[in-house]
Amino acid sequence: MDFAFERARHDRAGNLRGSDELWRTPDTRVLVLGGEHVATIDGPALRWVPVDEAPDGEWILLGDQNGTRHAAVAVQRVPRELNPVSVRVLAPLLDPDELSLAIHAVGLARWLQSHTYCSRCGEYLYSAQAGHLRVCPSCGTEHYPRTDPAVIMLVTDADDRALLARNPNWPEGRFSTLAGFVEPGETLEDAVRREVAEEVGVQVERASYLGSQPWPFPQSLMLGFNAVAETTELVLDPKEIAEARWFNREELLAAVESEQVVLPPPKVSISRWLVEQWYGGELPGAW
Template identity: 40%
Template sequence: MTFTGHLGFTGAPLDRADNLRRDEAAIQALRMDPTARFLILEELKPLMAEGGKDLYWARRSEVPRGTTIFLGLTPEGDPRFAVDGKADDDIPGTATDARVAGTVLGDARAAIVAQARSMLDWHRRHGFCANCGAPTEIQKAGYSRLCGGCGAEHFPRVDPVVIMLAEREGKALVGRGPRFPAGFFSALAGFVEPGESLEEAVARELFEEAGVRAHGVRLGASQPWPFPSSLMMGAFAAADSFDLKLDESEISEARWVTRDEVRAALNGQADWNAPPPLAIAHWLLATWAGVEG
């Protein structure tokens, strides 16, 4: 099986320059650098430039008050930051849902959106220490928070999620969750649990959600999913049978589909709707069906 296509929110173009993050003087110098630019996120929605085709990179004089994190350096060495705040009305940018921005950008710039949104969302949720409840303060240019009470240091979390296609005799399993619209089918997915490998999580989720026993798990690709901070691990697995027993709290409908049916769905010519190109589920289906990216 040949893995094809570009995954949304991947291909990060910035050097995250971890070696600079604890050097407050260096970070401040980067903030003051004339080439420094800032991506403003209003309610976690990145500002898109006029016309909505590119990110709007604000100059320092345009930056509102708010949590600011260091994103990294461009290949030319120019500093890039992200800010959680409301832009002035005269800035020619439009706050855009991150999913829409990722779809419109369709390249490595979307990875910057994923990084910025995940990080700023984490800061919004971690103003207080999980250990003692005292307020925390930003450290390492935004890559940790330090508790002023007990001294605990907190780091941004990433939640691992497996998303997978079970396959058998030229057919793949797709399903629809209760919250998805009728006619929309995707790969099955679930969070990895403590003390569990990715392969074990794939097999467990397939059995729990659809009653399918599977083996021969093959990991294919991964994708950051910044809603708020998941890491999607795409996989394929061999199903032991076609028998289904759905956990209806997780899966409302499921069906086995052929490669021709998947190709038709990806082209909008089937009786069911496939995930959009931004999602790794689209990549899984396209890869399994042999559709070039």
């Protein structure tokens, strides 16, 4: 059960962020991106260009990987000849090392491109710390990139069955674990209990943290839990959940083999990883 986000795959080289001269050097490889679209080559893989071939834009230091320095430049629109593709589409197809760089770059680029004015005084902001900070030249406020915590949980019951659900916007057969954003003033464990109760009417007591996945669409950090249900009756919130079912391992295997249930893609989806952790191995099929 490979999971691309199990460990860091590039050194963010935070000590170099203070001076562009330290990292915008001739041997630095540059990723051109705009919003969630990145330059690619067939494979698919990321397309890297030398610093002197990169277009004007907002510069970001990504860091070092396998002895090579990597940066990104965020532009309004990636030129068509650079074959722009959304990282949302690309993620399951990318090599995990490149995915790590792409997710870092997209997270920062989207933040830089949507935070151009000071929220205190309205002045145009400039970028500092190699794209990891915005500073207001008028009132001096420092603006840091935001990460929004979301909980994602595999709910299991006393018989060790797992609960999977389908969002009303998804096609028939597409199932995943439950998930939701953490509210201000709320602990992660309380967010797990609240979301499960709201979405499927199940009471959860214990919630154990298992791992996390960054997902910059727009700026989430998905925190993965196993939640143990005290009740099993399902009362669905139709705005959030079209269908939900308890599965034992044999039932889930039969359902994915017959494609009655299709799970999120392996390696990049914490939802899939949580399901396979419970199942005890890899399952077939994917969105």
